[in-house]
Amino acid sequence: GDNGLVEASDLPVEVRATSTTAEPDWSGEGRTTDGYRVKLLANVGSPDDARAATEAGAEGVGLFRTEFCYLSATEEPSEDEQRAAYAAVLAPFAGKPVVVRTLDAGADKPLPFLDTEAEPNPALGVRGIRLSHTLTGTLDRQLAAIAAAAADSGAEVSVMAPMVATVEEAGWFVERARAAGIARAGVMIEVPAAALTAREMFAAVDFVSLGTNDLAQYTFAADRQVGAVATLNDPWQPALLRLAALVGQAATEHGKPMGVCGEAAADPALACVLVGLGAASLSMNSAALARVGARIAAVSLDRCQTAAQAAAATADPVTARTAAKAALG
């Protein structure tokens, strides 16, 4: 590690598998040494992912990507087809929280059933909730299917909208979710404008979830699909951490939860930093749960907060990471 100690994450995979670490095992519930609860959730996008998530001990799902249901469809799937497809993913999570994200089409997620017009900059065009706004019927049918699948499965389902930029969009989405009979509705924070207005966002929604993949892309004007600009999309970038801090502060003021569901949550040290910035839950690839859970179980909330402040105060991602690791001990 950057503190001069060899860590499991620095070792080749074959060594890592057999090495012992000083970190305690993850008990199945995210918790710091001083008992602060952090829900450890999985990102899923298919029934197979859902099974892997339960096997990995996820406390629930922080991001259910629903695009799989539409991927090969040349016509919009019927409400009944959607209901069955969602229920198959929700089934293993009876009694557990699952955040279902409504259709996030466009840009890196083109879908054949939408014959949308070609755009010069798809990442900046009609995508995510903007598309739902023009295809309101499609959103309402999806919300109805989600509500029905939630009842079928017994999962504690909430919904969230992707690519929200304004408070008005957030309010519009929450209204439609409530009309569909879904009690809890939130938005992803993945556009800088949404992070900068987090205080007002929280007044309109029940929760938010940071999508660090897109939030990095839009903060740095760096396409997430272009390897040449990957350094700009490094989730340790202090500018990204400062935006997360703004949202975390607003969450505390409102007493409403901020989650994180981008790839950043899967990096154990960064996960601790995000907890220090105010994250109440972290959602990640199931494969990352055990390592992140063990790391969080080995630090106090106070250390997470110190590490978060230290990392956010730096001017580059390498220094941010070094500062955080030193503070985490």
Ligand code: PEP
């Ligand atoms: C994100 O943007 O960080 C995110 C979690 O959503 P997706 O990767 O599906 O765009």
Ligand code: MG
């Ligand atoms: Mg996204």
